[in-house]
Amino acid sequence: MTDTGTADTGPAGTGPTRRADGGDAVVAAFDAIGADYVFSSPGSEWAPVWESLARRRRDGLPAPANLDLTHETVAVGMATGYALVTRRAQGVLLHAGPGLLQGSMAVHGALLAGAPMVVASSESATYGDGGGPDPGAQWYRNLSVVGGPHQMARPWTKWANQAGDVSVLPGMLMRAAELAERAPAGPAYLNVPLEVLLDPWDGRDLKPLAAKGTTVSAPAEIEAVLELVAAAENPVIVTESAGREPGGLEALVGFAEALQIPVVEPEGSSVCTNFPRTHHLHAGGDLGPFMDTADLILPVNCRAPFYPPSRRPAKAKIVVLDEVPQRPHMAYQVLYADHYLEGGVAATLRDLTRRVRDGGVADGARVAARREARRARHASDTEELADGEARAADGDGIDPIRAAVVLRELLADDDPIIVDETITHSRFVKRHLRRGTPDSYFYVQGGLGQGIAVALGVKLAAPDRPVVLTVGDGSFMYNPIVQSLDAAKTHGLPLLIVVFNNREYRSMKMNHLRFYPDGAAVRTGDFRGVDLSGQPELSRFAEPFGMHAEAVEKPDELAPALDRAMTAVRAGTTAVVNISVSR
Numbered sequence: 001m002t003d004t005g006t007a008d009t010g011p012a013g014t015g016p017t018r019r020a021d022g023g024d025a026v027v028a029a030f031d032a033i034g035a036d037y038v039f040s041s042p043g044s045e046w047a048p049v050w051e052s053l054a055r056r057r058r059d060g061l062p063a064p065a066n067l068d069l070t071h072e073t074v075a076v077g078m079a080t081g082y083a084l085v086t087r088r089a090q091g092v093l094l095h096a097g098p099g100l101l102q103g104s105m106a107v108h109g110a111l112l113a114g115a116p117m118v119v120a121s122s123e124s125a126t127y128g129d130g131g132g133p134d135p136g137a138q139w140y141r142n143l144s145v146v147g148g149p150h151q152m153a154r155p156w157t158k159w160a161n162q163a164g165d166v167s168v169l170p171g172m173l174m175r176a177a178e179l180a181e182r183a184p185a186g187p188a189y190l191n192v193p194l195e196v197l198l199d200p201w202d203g204r205d206l207k208p209l210a211a212k213g214t215t216v217s218a219p220a221e222i223e224a225v226l227e228l229v230a231a232a233e234n235p236v237i238v239t240e241s242a243g244r245e246p247g248g249l250e251a252l253v254g255f256a257e258a259l260q261i262p263v264v265e266p267e268g269s270s271v272c273t274n275f276p277r278t279h280h281l282h283a284g285g286d287l288g289p290f291m292d293t294a295d296l297i298l299p300v301n302c303r304a305p306f307y308p309p310s311r312r313p314a315k316a317k318i319v320v321l322d323e324v325p326q327r328p329h330m331a332y333q334v335l336y337a338d339h340y341l342e343g344g345v346a347a348t349l350r351d352l353t354r355r356v357r358d359g360g361v362a363d364g365a366r367v368a369a370r371r372e373a374r375r376a377r378h379a380s381d382t383e384e385l386a387d388g389e390a391r392a393a394d395g396d397g398i399d400p401i402r403a404a405v406v407l408r409e410l411l412a413d414d415d416p417i418i419v420d421e422t423i424t425h426s427r428f429v430k431r432h433l434r435r436g437t438p439d440s441y442f443y444v445q446g447g448l449g450q451g452i453a454v455a456l457g458v459k460l461a462a463p464d465r466p467v468v469l470t471v472g473d474g475s476f477m478y479n480p481i482v483q484s485l486d487a488a489k490t491h492g493l494p495l496l497i498v499v500f501n502n503r504e505y506r507s508m509k510m511n512h513l514r515f516y517p518d519g520a521a522v523r524t525g526d527f528r529g530v531d532l533s534g535q536p537e538l539s540r541f542a543e544p545f546g547m548h549a550e551a552v553e554k555p556d557e558l559a560p561a562l563d564r565a566m567t568a569v570r571a572g573t574t575a576v577v578n579i580s581v582s583r
Contacts (some may be wrong), residue, residue, distance in 0.1 A: 022166045022197035023048025027056065027063055028175035030091045032206040035064045037082065039075040042068055042096025044136065045122035047235040048197040052543030064091060067491060071483035072103030076110065081419070081457020083115040084442050087246060089180040094121040097145035100153060106182035108156040109446025110187045111329055113271055114182035114244050116532030117187045118173060121149050125193040135194045142361055153189040160189040166199040170206055181212060183323035214345040216351055225319050226352065229259060230361045233341050237263045238287050239300040242345055243274040249438045251349035252300060256281050256360045258353050260370035267427055269304055271443050280378035299335065303327045309334035319347055389432065398555050400425045400500050404432035404484035406559050407498060410566055416466040417458055419444065419452030421475045424506040429470050449478030452497065456484065459493040466496065466569060473501040473532055481541050488574045489545045496569045499578045503532045539578040
């Protein structure tokens with residue numbers, strides 16, 4: 001390891017010029033991958049990066065914007081939300097092993113959500129016994145991890161490695177970005193020792209990364225699937241994340257409409273808007289009714305179509321459409337595939353649709369009969385949904401369906417993006433907010449406590465669209481609330497946060513009842529891990545930040561409170577509305 005030389009005192013001709021170092025290599029690499037932002041929960045090892053950014057700003061050179069964030073979950077969660085909308089990897093800088101551990105739950109959530117990012121943290125390679133700058137005693141005493149932080153990150157990232165020398169640092173960061181953006185997209189991790197950041201770098205020009213290519217299955221494979229599609233009496237599509245691909249929602253609509261195939265979005269695993277909820281071909285969130293009757297099931301970007309995994313369809317052939325059907329991050333996965341179409345899902349669907357129309361398959365009596373049957377079923381489902389909403393509007397309490405309907409009506413003209421971190425209320429949010437446009441709904445993946453940060457990242461990527469976080473009271477309290485609201489105010493990212501508050505960890509109780517419906521807890525009322533009745537008034541967390549706060553207890557307060565809150569959001573202020581729901 002060598003010293004970095006003299007300090008930079010200004011532009012050329014005004015004094016000694018500081019040599020480029022590993023911090024410059026990091027910034028140059030992030031610039032080459034096209035990162036708009038570096039989301040950082042600052043750590044002392046990143047001083048070379050901060051110095052490089054300061055010089056670039058001073059000299060008018062290109063560099064990603066840096067967001068200083070005061071919690072690792074906020075940094076990773078914002079990068080997740082931003083990537084969900086843009087589908088491009090950003091930089092995330094965390095502090096050493098402890099910072100990586102603090103952010104690990106959110107990194108794992110990004111893996112499940114398919115959000116690309118390049119996460120980096122650091123360690124010391126010399127512990128103060130090397131010949132270069134002193135890294136500080138904290139690395140020797142407190143911060144180091146046996147085997148290095150990249151060993152910790154491997155189970156919950158796509159790729160994890162260490163940059164052992166400054167010469168490979170930019171190449172490794174750029175490789176991490178390419179890996180992160182390839183299917184299945186997700187976070188890649190690089191351990192960058194502090195000594196590598198301080199080492200001199202030659203400052204070479206880095207070639208910007210090219211966009212990834214699109215693949216489609218071979219014509220013979222597609223023709224074999226078309227024969228199955230043409231012969232099917234009762235086909236069904238099941239998808240979790242077709243809408244994650246650019247143009248995926250539109251391509252899926254075109255294919256489903258061409259053949260009048262119903263589309264199921266599984267309630268427990270669909271992660272985004274994949275198909276318009278109000279479309280007559282939307283068949284709800286349960287594949288169960290099709291398991292015995294379907295003769296063709298098409299999982300489209302669907303990693304887990306069947307539950308339990310051993311529940312095999314009675315007679316259906318199964319055609320899997322997915323760029324990477326076998327998800328390497330899943331511990332167990334069963335697809336029962338008869339055929340695979342492996343390639344870009346949107347491109348594959350468009351190719352299938354073209355062939356269907358050119359071959360006249362879409363014009364048959366079978367397709368026309370499916371159209372009439374689905375329209376009739378859709379009319380019945382719509383009437384049933386309306387009846388449920390009418391019943392929810394009665395009574396003294398605020399039914400969660402009623403809250404969702406009022407929110408939907410308030411936002412009818414806005415095309416909002418919903419970020420959902422509810423658990424027991426998620427089915428109400430999905431069914432009754434009825435999102436149907438691309439990138440209009442995202443369900444937070446992994447552990448609780450990321451929702452506000454993910455919503456902030458979504459807002460950063462889509463500043464002209466209103467962003468609404470729906471969240472349960474238990475989930476809300478898992479969030480780093482103070483740090484998240486501070487980020488919202490500091491960076492001018494107004495959100496509407498709507499808390500569905502039943503003052504319980506209801507999912508805990510529901511699972512207890514599943515296993516012990518007649519147990520001692522039922523008979524005595526002695527449930528554990530459920531009661532949240534001692535919580536503070538949650539909306540008041542907004543008050544120290546000068547944000548809009550509302551607590552809603554009665555039905556007639558609901559619409560006016562949400563309207564006032566949305567008015568505040570449109571004026572640039574985050575609003576928290578805490579709704580006491582009846583179940």
